[in-house]
Amino acid sequence: MLPNPALKMLLAHQGLKVERSRCVQHRYKPTDCDRCFKICPSGAIRWTDDGLHWEESDCQRCLLCVAVCPTGALVARELPFVHTLKKLAAEDRPVLACSGRPSTVGHARLHCLGLLCNPELLLASSLALGRPFQLNLTECRECPNAVMLPYLKISAEQVSESVAHAQLIEQTTDLDYHEKSVSRREFFSLLRRQSKVAAHSLADALQEMPDRSFGDKALPARRMLLLQLLKRLSDDQRVDLTGRLFPTIDFSGDECTGCTGCVGLCPTGAMLPPAMQGQPPKAHVQNCTECDLCTAFCSSDAIRIKPGKLGLMAMEIISAST
Amino acid sequence: MSKKYGMAIDLHKCVGCGACALACKNENNTEARSDGQSHNWADFVMKTEGVFPKTRYTQMPVLCNHCSEAPCVMVCPVTPKAMFKAADGSTLHNQGRCIGCRQCQDACPYSELVLDDASNRGENSSVISFNLHGKKTQSAWYDKTELIPGCTASAAEVVQKAGGLPPDVNQFKSGDYQPVRKAGVVEKCIFCQHKVANGEQPACVEACPAEARIFGDQNDAASNVSKVKAANKKTLMRYKEDEGTEPNVFYVRSYGDPTV
Known part of the structure; x- marks a missing residue:
């Protein structure tokens, strides 16, 4: 002590x-x-x-x-x-x-x-x-x-x-x-x-913050920093960078049952609840850190994530660690 | 020996008055039915058969069966599990750990992800309800429309004056359970853990005017529920027995098939 x-x-x-x-x-x-x-x-x-x-x-x-x-x-x-x-x-x-x-x-x-x-x-x-x-x-x-x-x-x-x-x-x-x-x-x-x-x-x-509850959504600090910095760029630069950095998330409309399980699973708030019950969720790609929780969870295999530059870069480090 | 809570429902005595369901809603601050979620922790399934005058009506109260082999607990993906078996045999839920994936709702043979209109006629029910992601819970109480403009209070005004949400909120403290759930989590019967822990009976049991609901420790041979189970050994039924979930809610009826 x-x-x-x-x-x-x-x-x-x-x-x-x-x-x-x-x-x-x-x-x-x-x-x-x-x-x-x-x-x-x-x-x-x-x-x-x-x-x-x-x-x-x-x-x-x-x-x-x-x-x-x-x-x-x-x-x-x-x-x-x-x-x-x-x-x-x-x-x-x-x-x-x-x-x-x-x-x-x-x-x-x-x-x-x-x-x-x-x-x-x-x-x-x-x-x-x-x-x-x-x-x-x-x-x-x-x-x-x-x-x-x-x-x-x-x-x-x-x-x-x-x-x-x-x-x-x-x-x-x-x-x-x-x-x-x-x-x-x-x-x-x-x-x-x-x-x-x-x-x-x-x-x-x-006075450290108490642990978050599982239902709360939170972005890693580095992503919050990056999003703030992107705001400071000129419009052209920003559009160009955001287009490349973040993934694209598509829902296959036929296969998605609208259960919204992925909305709950996502720790960062990249999946937003749909406007109408039963529809696929809305994707907020700037919040997606490509942890692949949602794709692993979705039993009807309805979520398609095309990695962005950030995800691809992270994968380089991870594949080097094996 | 550790406790193993269970409930017997004597269908000889039950007349389907619905006092249990109302008492439950009152006790646990459950919402009104919306978006295919009944929010009825105590509910009924009903069946009408035949053609007049030869008709037959069956009504059976349903609630979470607090199964010994609970599929909801098995599928809960969170560590530590948000849906879990307590030491007293009841199946409890922690809303702080629940991520709202709804796998429990999907796995439970007594629950539906979304109830259709048939549930209004008692053709089906769901013992686990879900509070939709991104939707305020107790949403009916945010309504500002006055039924008679300038005369009656709106729901929102009642909430404001009463200072509770819902206005008649029952503020209980119960381990992991909060009296009002937040958006994005499931909810279900907890055998009124907050009352039982203080030596009281669950609200539905207290409210039943016919004493059709009997609650207690199945491991205690002297408890009322053990006595009822022993006395009706041959005819005792459990709902969807063949699902292999080992329910701890038992139905007593000596004739016909009590299950709907």
Whole structure:
């Protein structure tokens, strides 16, 4: 037992939150989603009698499970990613590093850059920053989390086809890092700002939201971020990107019985109830994270999902993990 | 020995007055029939045969059979199951875990996904009802039309004045069950768990003027339900026995086929 509750909260901050109500297997047991089990290098993510379980003592905090979970059932207890992006956006040549290797340099830190093995998050970062940014991987090889490197490369490769910007820097000589020189006044205002953010995050953690009920719909944070960023694009760009990124969902009218089971199954709210009972549901593709719960569930095989770019990119990571 | 709740319905005594069904609706705040969902946890199936004057009318009360081999529990895809067997043998439901896939409704031999008009004549019924996705529950109480304009109150006004939804809401606390369900979940009889846990009888049993409904612990030989079961051993019937669901609701009638 830690004597200090605040200290305990800070440490809990580095772990994972398991939201079982979001988990595909928890919602519909017959599905065979095993993305997190497969990618975890240390067997810290398991299926127990209680269901999805994160074994804290076995976890290396590489965040690969968070990156591959399609529905946001595994959440990293970190500051919202927006904070990281804000820090990077203030730099001309932003460098993102990790707190696992404090000796590396960077303008912002994630616990492990393994989080960016999710191409969707990497894409969102590229859209948010709108200019090249470097991922400081110079010490990754000596880190137990080096397993995430090949996935990160695939992730960056996938994204570079759409909006090339993330640069994976493995040699110190390739790193282009400039520390901002700050005046005394700037230093103290920076310190004040940072402390404020830290205090806020601690306060948020102290009054953590209770677990969602299974019936609630919720988007993974990265999808919410992406949707917000898409709004900022010009109309042409937005239409072009949304057309490619998201899947298309069709219902075969003859086979759909209108039971609306898929509306209930969907954890993210991509299936909306029909206007008239008995009709097929309405698809809201921007909310679809292609977890394939609905297609696995539909006994009349009436749902046809044509993957979008986001789904295809995610599949590249998942197939590499087998 | 753990409890195993069960109910016997003595059809010699039942006259089909419907007091049980009304008491249930009142107790459990169940909605009015809409969209093919009866929301009747206690309901009836009825059958009229023959040509006048040689006619025959059969009426049988139906409710969740709290089956020992409950198909609704077996198919529930959620972990931990939203539809589950409690230690006392009753089949209960957790609305916080229910995702509204309706597989329980589909699997239950006593339930229909959507009831047609024939259900108004008692030709069929459904012991599991569903609160449609995206539709407000208790929706009839949002209606603002006044039956006699300027004279009678609208449903919405009654709700506002009474401060409950429905206005006469019975606020019970019962483990996993909420007194009013939300949209996108199923609902069904819970053997009035909130009353039984406090040593009371289910509302339908209390309301029956003929004492045709007998509720109790089947594992207790001294309980009323065990006595009724023992006394009518030869003629005891269960609804759709051949489905193999091992219902815990028993029907007593010594002549003819009581099931409709």
